Each structure stands twice: as structure tokens, then as C-alpha cells.
Amino acid sequence: MTLSADVVVIGSGVAGLSTALGLAATRSVLLVSAGDGSTPWSQGGVAAAFGDDDPDEHLHDTEIAGAGFCDPRTVRMLVEEGPQRVAELIAQGARFDRDADGSLSRTLEGGHSRPRVVHAGGDATGAEIHRALRSAVQRTGVRTVEGRVTGLIKSDDGHVVGVLVDDGEGVEQVDARAVVLATGGIGNAYLTSTNPPAVSGDGLALALRAGASLVDMEFVQFHPTVLFTGASGGQLPLVTEAVRGEGAVLRDNDGRRIMAGLHPRADLAPRDIVARAVEATMRRDGTDHVWLDATAIRPDVLRRRFPTVLESCARIGVDMLTDQIPIAPAEHFLCGGIRTDRDGATDVPGLYAVGEAAATGVHGANRLASNSLLEGLVFGRRVATALTLELRRATTGRSQTVLLGRDHEPERIREVLTRSAGIRRDGLQLETAAEELEPLGSGPLATVARAVVAAASTRRDSRGCHWRSDHPHPDEQWSGHLAVRLDHDGRPAVQQHDLAAAH
Numbered sequence: 001m002t003l004s005a006d007v008v009v010i011g012s013g014v015a016g017l018s019t020a021l022g023l024a025a026t027r028s029v030l031l032v033s034a035g036d037g038s039t040p041w042s043q044g045g046v047a048a049a050f051g052d053d054d055p056d057e058h059l060h061d062t063e064i065a066g067a068g069f070c071d072p073r074t075v076r077m078l079v080e081e082g083p084q085r086v087a088e089l090i091a092q093g094a095r096f097d098r099d100a101d102g103s104l105s106r107t108l109e110g111g112h113s114r115p116r117v118v119h120a121g122g123d124a125t126g127a128e129i130h131r132a133l134r135s136a137v138q139r140t141g142v143r144t145v146e147g148r149v150t151g152l153i154k155s156d157d158g159h160v161v162g163v164l165v166d167d168g169e170g171v172e173q174v175d176a177r178a179v180v181l182a183t184g185g186i187g188n189a190y191l192t193s194t195n196p197p198a199v200s201g202d203g204l205a206l207a208l209r210a211g212a213s214l215v216d217m218e219f220v221q222f223h224p225t226v227l228f229t230g231a232s233g234g235q236l237p238l239v240t241e242a243v244r245g246e247g248a249v250l251r252d253n254d255g256r257r258i259m260a261g262l263h264p265r266a267d268l269a270p271r272d273i274v275a276r277a278v279e280a281t282m283r284r285d286g287t288d289h290v291w292l293d294a295t296a297i298r299p300d301v302l303r304r305r306f307p308t309v310l311e312s313c314a315r316i317g318v319d320m321l322t323d324q325i326p327i328a329p330a331e332h333f334l335c336g337g338i339r340t341d342r343d344g345a346t347d348v349p350g351l352y353a354v355g356e357a358a359a360t361g362v363h364g365a366n367r368l369a370s371n372s373l374l375e376g377l378v379f380g381r382r383v384a385t386a387l388t389l390e391l392r393r394a395t396t397g398r399s400q401t402v403l404l405g406r407d408h409e410p411e412r413i414r415e416v417l418t419r420s421a422g423i424r425r426d427g428l429q430l431e432t433a434a435e436e437l438e439p440l441g442s443g444p445l446a447t448v449a450r451a452v453v454a455a456a457s458t459r460r461d462s463r464g465c466h467w468r469s470d471h472p473h474p475d476e477q478w479s480g481h482l483a484v485r486l487d488h489d490g491r492p493a494v495q496q497h498d499l500a501a502a503h
């Protein structure tokens with residue numbers, strides 16, 4: 001049986017749920033999800049400038065963290081539309097933490113010039129947002145299917161007109177007038193990540209195969225403070241940046257402050273700067289972790305604000321109230337993604353992207369902390385509005401099925417990508433990685449890994465979270481964005497790309 005809907009939304013994180021919710025009243029929507037993505041794991045919060053805060057200051061902080069590489073017009077949408085989206089979330093039932101006087105509690109995170117990050121359940125913001133959005137979507141009657149999208153269907157005039165869904169018992173076809181990829185980042189392409197396993201870059205691989213371009217793929221953000229559990233692979237627990245926002249500091253093996261004197265904001269410098277400092281300290285000392293010291297923070301504050309982190313630490317025998325926390329950087333967030341305009345449209349008619357999977361230009365070369373849940377809320381709504389206003393009637397007659405394919409050696413792909421496109425990169429290693437990835441098939445992980453390596457190897461300068469030890473400074477010559485497409489042989493081809501032209 002062939003199912004159909006006006007719009008198929010792939011992914012049930014903050015971006016997919018916001019899109020589905022925004023469309024529910026005007027379009028028939030089918031939401032397909034392969035399980036929990038990063039959203040319910042988010043800890044620190046959502047950045048929103050309201051009250052005595054100024055969206056212009058939020059914009060300024062976002063651009064500084066993004067190393068001057070953001071698109072100011074999309075950042076303006078993010079910071080100006082954000083507070084309204086957060087207010088709607090509250091109206092839909094999300095319970096954010098409040099101070100004794102009833103006002104929303106706001107905390108500080110790296111790169112923010114003032115406390116503007118609202119949070120829920122102490123450090124369980126994503127779980128609360130996910131719960132509230134899911135129940136709001138359920139109330140609308142949007143249909144949901146558990147399964148993995150394994151293919152896109154294109155009409156003979158090049159429009160995406162449906163998807164293939166594998167629900168574990170078979171593959172079903174769903175016809176649609178538009179398909180929205182809200183599939184999250186690429187954590188599972190690295191050996192260790194804060195992302196859960198469902199975040200595998202499927203949407204990016206499908207988009208590339210369908211003829212879309214990816215942009216800013218070299219900007220992969222590594223979170224500096226991921227709990228060092230001794231595990232060599234898979235999803236690792238995060239120690240949210242908000243712990244540093246409350247006063248925790250990074251120390252080396254001899255107890256010396258790592259960030260003192262390195263940046264005016266010290267431990268609250270933008271994430272790329274802190275991650276590089278931690279990596280350099282580990283390399284200098286020949287260690288596989290450093291320490292986060294939260295012992296100066298009052299125990300009642302730690303218990304109230306960070307129950308999730310306390311529990312993760314306790315599981316490895318660390319009492320964060322009295323012990324230093326072993327941490328090391330791990331892959332965390334993809335700043336680039338599928339190139340879209342400000343309403344989520346990709347280069348392929350009928351195909352949209354939103355959330356971490358998309359690249360609208362809001363994150364530049366390095367995402368500002370707590371801007372990504374906000375991105376899902378703001379751009380999810382924008383995509384929904386655009387598809388409410390206009391949805392082309394799909395043409396009939398199918399010409400092509402774009403398949404996801406299967407990775408035969410996923411662990412080998414992760415090893416190559418982790419070694420070559422981690423925090424510190426160099427040209428030789430990236431060239432070797434490209435050769436090593438060549439025979440590893442054309443599944444989603446291999447496709448995404450090749451795109452990251454191709455972009456990172458092309459960009460011969462350093463900015464934001466792309467740091468080349470052989471080209472350690474920003475270079476005017478590389479001030480443009482890089483787009484990756486697949487050539488006729490399915491190999492990544494990198495081109496300079498004018499981001500502004502997309503909007």
C-alpha cells in the first residue's frame with residue numbers, strides 16, 4: 001500500500017516537531033522518525049534575548065562565536081524571532097526553571113556576554129522541550145511512523161515527490177508534495193560523540209545524492225567538556241557548558257588553570273577556543289583527558305542545576321561536589337549542513353532541510369552555545385510557514401529513486417574521520433583520509449565523511465572550529481564558503497559558494 005501526505009517530515013527532534021506543529025492546521029503531515037536524536041539529550045538550555053536583554057547583543061555574540069562567518073540576515077531572524085518561539089513553547093506546556101520571583105532563570109554560557117540561556121529541569125532542557133513539543137504534535141493528530149527513511153523519490157522533472165520508509169518489517173512508499181529533512185547532525189560518523197546513534201547524517205547523504213549541495217561541512221564542533229569514561233567509542237555523556245557558566249574551571253594534571261590568560265572570557269571563551277586549548281594541553285602532557293573543577297560551586301547549586309551531570313559522574317565513581325571531573329573533547333555539532341535558503345528550501349525542488357541538518361548560515365564557523373535548540377524552533381516555524389503559503393502540486397511520473405545505501409565498514413570510516421577531521425587537522429592527513437575513504441562504499445557514513453574531508457582539505461586556513469596546523473591563521477583568500485556536491489561519479493566536488501546568494 002502506498003501512503004501519502006502533503007508533507008513528509010523526517011525526524012522528531014526540535015526541528016522536525018516544530019515544523020510538523022506549524023503545518024498541522026493547514027497540511028496533512030506524516031512525521032517519520034528512526035528514534036531519539038540529540039534533542040532530548042540537550043542539557044544547557046535555549047538562548048533567547050528578552051526583557052532587559054537586546055537581540056542585537058545576542059546577534060553580536062553569535063557573530064563573534066561564528067568567527068565572522070555567519071550570515072547576518074539569518075542570525076537576525078534567529079535572535080528576533082527566537083523569544084516569541086520560546087514564549088509559544090511555554091504556552092504549549094514547556095516548563096522552564098524560574099527564580100523565586102517567578103521570572104525565568106537565565107544562565108551564562110561560553111561566548112555569551114550576559115546570562116540569556118533559559119533552561120528546564122536544571123540541566124534537562126532538551127527532554128522538557130521534546131516532551132512539550134511531542135505532546136503538542138500528538139494533540140494535533142499528525143500521523144507518526146517509526147522507521148528509517150532509506151530513499152527519496154524524484155519525479156521526471158526533478159522534484160522530490162516521496163520517500164521510502166523501512167519500518168523493520170518492510171519498505172513502504174510515501175508520496176508527498178514536499179519532504180523536509182530534519183535528521184540532525186553527523187555524530188555517529190565519529191568514534192565518540194555526544195549525539196545518540198540515530199544521528200548518522202542520513203539526511204545529508206540523501207540530499208547530496210538527490211543533487212543538493214552541502215555547505216560549511218569543515219566546521220564540525222567538538223565540545224570541550226565531555227565526560228571521560230574510558231570508553232573508546234559511541235555516545236558519551238556531556239558536562240554542559242553551564243557548569244562553567246556557574247564557575248567551574250578547567251585544570252591540567254598539575255592543577256594549573258588551562259584557560260587563564262588565553263582569552264578574556266577564560267573558561268567561558270567560545271567553544272572552539274576552549275576545545276583547542278584542551279586538545280593542546282592533552283597533547284603537551286601526553287594524557288587522554290584533563291579536569292573540570294566544579295568544587296568551588298555551592299553543593300545546593302550543583303544539585304539543583306545539574307542533576308543529569310551529577311548522575312553521569314556518579315556512574316563512573318566521581319562525586320562532582322568534591323572531586324574533579326575527568327573530561328576530554330568529543331564531536332558535538334555540525335555547524336554546516338544542507339544548504340538552504342531562510343525558509344528551508346534546498347537546491348532540489350520539493351526538498352527542504354531544517355535544524356542541525358541544514359545550513360542557513362546562522363552558526364558561521366562555530367556555533368554559539370544554546371543557539372541550536374533555538375534554530376530548530378525558529379526555522380522549523382519558518383519552513384512550516386513557507387509550506388503553508390505555497391506547496392506545489394507534485395508532478396506525476398517517477399523517474400528516479402535515490403537510495404541511502406549501506407555502510408559496510410562503519411567503524412573504519414569513523415576511525416579515518418576521527419583521525420583526520422578532529423579538532424586539529426593537516427593537509428597530509430586529510431589527503432590520506434580521502435584515499436582511505438575511497439574504497440569504503442557509498443553508505444551514509446562514508447558519504448558524509450568524504451564531504452567533511454573534502455571541505456576540510458580544500459580550506460587551507462583556520463577559522464572557528466576548522467583548525468589546520470599547517471595553515472594556522474585565517475586567510476582572506478579563503479573568506480568564501482565552500483559547497484560540496486557529488487560529481488557524475490559520485491565523488492565530492494568542492495566549490496566556493498556565495499552564501500548570501502542563497503537568501
Ligand SMILES: Cc1cc2nc3c(=O)[nH]c(=O)nc-3n(C[C@H](O)[C@H](O)[C@H](O)COP(=O)(O)OP(=O)(O)OC[C@H]3O[C@@H](n4cnc5c(N)ncnc54)[C@H](O)[C@@H]3O)c2cc1C
Pocket residue numbers: 010011012013014015016032033034035036037038039040041042043044045046047125126147148149150182183184185194195196198199200202203238332333354355356357369370371372373374376
Ligand atoms: C548531549 C547534547 C547536549 C546538547 N545541549 C544543547 C543545549 O543545551 N542547547 C542547544 O541549543 N543545543 C544543544 N545541543 C544541540 C542540540 O541538541 C541539537 O543541535 C538539536 O537538538 C538538533 O535538533 P534536530 O531536530 O535538528 O535533530 P535531532 O534532535 O538530532 O533529531 C534528528 C531526528 O532525525 C531522525 N532521523 C535521522 N535519520 C533518519 C532517517 N534516515 N529516517 C528517519 N528518521 C531519521 C532521528 O531519529 C531523530 O528523530 C546538545 C546536543 C547534545 C547531543
